[in-house]
Amino acid sequence: MGPKMPQELRAPSLSLYSAEDFDADVKAYRADVKNGSLDDARALRNQIAYRVMADIEAGYGKFEMRITSDRAVQATASDATVLGLSAATAVITPGDVTGILAATSTAFQGTWHSYDKNFFREKTTEALIAQMRAARRTKQAQLITALENRDVKSYPLDAVWIDLVDFYYAGTVPSALVDIAASAGSDAQKADATLNAALAQAAKQAISIRAAYQKLAAAINGTDRAERDGAVQSLKQILTQIGYDHGEDLAPAQLLQLLQKAMSDADPDNDPTGAKLKALNAAIAAANLN
Amino acid sequence: MPGTVPVNGNYSMGDLANYLTTKEQLDFTQLTALTIDFVSGQQRNLATFIPQPNQLGPLAICAKGASSPGTKIFTTTAYVNNAQTGIDVYRLALGS
Structure with a gap:
């Protein structure tokens, strides 16, 4: 639940970053790098990164609203397998660039199978969201700092892409579960x-x-x-x-x-x-x- | 108190030695045996103590065959970190 969203913000981002636009920008970026136009390449790199971030942000906002307000989702959460699948796909709008992001990484494929279901059931939606928010903030800060301070030689688009994938997955339930489990392990050691x-x-x-x-x-x-x-x-x-x-x-x-x-x-x-x-x-x- | 008492099976070797030492010192007893509790079905040990009016040195426990200061008092198999483990129990000098 939340206040009514203004019309302007209802779109996934300022303009949905289509896969075609994305491909064209990447081609232009690579051409700039090849021609030695590194400043132009840097500007394009940042533009690509911020547009992808905007799409991820918009998707995440909706996802968070849905899992907090829709108790049916929480009921579904009793099955880690189902939630793992739904969470991994929750922020993807088919056809946009976040779909490419999801396809890029296989980091979480199968990992959710290993969760102890009893451990999972004890995690409240609020705890998962708190963990997701914290992880996203950390990843986003790292991304923005790197984009602002590093040129395309030390931080090429491919490296940006790796960090974007991390940022995307930081906003998923499986990732939050892994972080919480790691934290619990650390607490147990203490x-x-x-x-x-x-x-x-x-x-x-x-x-x-x-x-x-x-x-x-x-x-x-x-x-x-x-x-x-x-x-x-x-x-x-x-x-x-x-x-x-x-x-x-x-x-x-x-x-x-x-x-x-x-x-x-x-x-x-x-x-x-x-x-x-x-x-x-x-x-x-x-x-x-x- | 003298007698046989159950002992947690999830202690590390150091924790187990400290726990048994504490009991010896406060209860005026001496550890004479440490075995796995086969009867209870739980992963725990049984420690046997006899009365001892004199103060003894602290206990040390190490893996069977490993070297340790002090005098070896017995070798046994006990639950350590929830796993059956061959251990040597040593008596250290008082003040060590």
Whole structure:
């Protein structure tokens, strides 16, 4: 749905770039290059590129409107095969130059077969459109920058054509799906890295906590009264900080047992969040046992 | 806690070693065995722990036959990254 489109904008572009006109322009471009009229060739190259871009833009606008407003298309979207076919042909108006574009690249032929259908079904139309828009903006910016800054020697029409094909396919659902899948893979890798770091950190903290326990136990079971009293105070401080009620009349051995319980409670199987382990580690660090 | 507990089969070797080390340190236990859980039908392992009042060094796991610092405590086959893998389990020195 959207506001009524002005009559002037209703045509696919300012003037539909027919295949005949396109062929004639390409011939003229090649003749200019051959004759050494590189400035003329550059102007023609840019004209060809912008006219094709205009056709792609017009086709894409209609395509986007259709997949957002026509819920029937979304229903069809439950079948990746059907959507893959419809999306690949959605922006093509038979007879115009975008048809040549579609025929040029076989990049997506068959690729949509490999999509995991379950993954596909989770993608909303909005997410696909957001991905298509982002990809198109990026490709279009690259194209325009190259057209404005590069001559026909470093950026001939054939290279422009490759980028136009990329720009065209950036506005298709299969392309958006590939991009989203790649992004999801990247996110998964980040999640794995986070998990690795968390497990390594947990092991380090556990070793440190256990070392502190051994030290406190040695002091409490030792014969040095001052060391024993100091260990009792440290134990009480640690237990208080992590919220374990130790009372006033617990024996030193009982305080040690309570710390042991706190350590067991911090086991990753008992507290998968790791919050207890982190709190216990912080409390032991604050007790400054060294 | 001492006893046999299920262990995730999708850990990497490093993750598995860190997980088992954490359990040993916090539960006052010692790992004595690590095997595939054939009974559950899931891709997971079973780890067996016995009580251990003394603090032990961290564990390290490497592919079977690969060199590692520390003392090898056993060789086994376990799920690593969801695939059955031959591994060596090593005990590193405390403080390493």
